[in-house]
Amino acid sequence: MAADLLGDGNVKVTWCLTIANISAPTAAELNAGVDLQEYITKDGLGISPEQAAVDNTALASRDETEDAGSVKYSIELTVKRKEVAAEDVGWNTLTDRTLGYLVVRRNMAHETAYAAGQHVEVYPVRCGRPNMQPPELNAAQRFVSKMFNHSTSDPDALVAA
Template sequence: MGQILTDGNTRATFVPSIASISAPTVAELTAVGIVDLENTLTDDGLSIEFDEGTIAGPTLASTQDFEAPGRSKANIDLTGYRDSITANDRMWTVMVRGTVGFLVVRRGLVVATAYAAGQHVEVYGVTCGERRKLAPERESQEKFSIKLFASSTYNIDATVAA
């Protein structure tokens, strides 16, 4: 079977600074100040969806309507768990409203695999929205969510550089 599994094979990192979104470096992805998110996010807590506008292109001579892709927009929502140990609660303490950075997502490799040159990643320039504590649930841990606003260009086909 050639299907790519997601369980344990999706890495997500909040990175304060990236010089080139098409080629983030290993040093940038592992620098002091990054926030490893995959052990904080719920198993369905990484939601990246796209809205895409439509450009109408009808002509007077045609009996059909034509259209082309317009602007696209990434909609990113994260849902994670709180941690009672402050040092482990970095998503909550670092990603506060107004914090600017980059969400980097790597899919298809075991999470424990270190970032390395040649790996394919998605890079989204974002600004963090307000952290929202979620309603308590029976037999659950405390959860919260953050909307990440696409505040600069993104690249869904980036390659890690050395």
């Protein structure tokens, strides 16, 4: 029996300011971005597709039926703060109303550079206002960055050369 595929250390999250083609971002574009996975809490990568239901019931139907409609992504990152301002990468990067691309690569060591042929998720987003979280005993200070997916995403993109 094969071992379970673990998430530990195998998720890379990158913030990019420019990507020419979200379905085929280049390795150079992605490697020029800001890696965020070391600042996001273990459970802090929240990307949820919400799919609308389309009523396709006919007048002659005796049952209500529906089909899959458009998809909206709810995206939130929970990010740890750093004591030294220059090292507070998450806070300094995910500022209110900043436009960019959130890129996620799963199932490969986060230290591995982006390369052609890798599967990634690309979300064109605008950052919302950082929401400082209440202090907790024995926990790092953190904030939540809600991101607004302002145009079509590609959760099945393939990195180009």
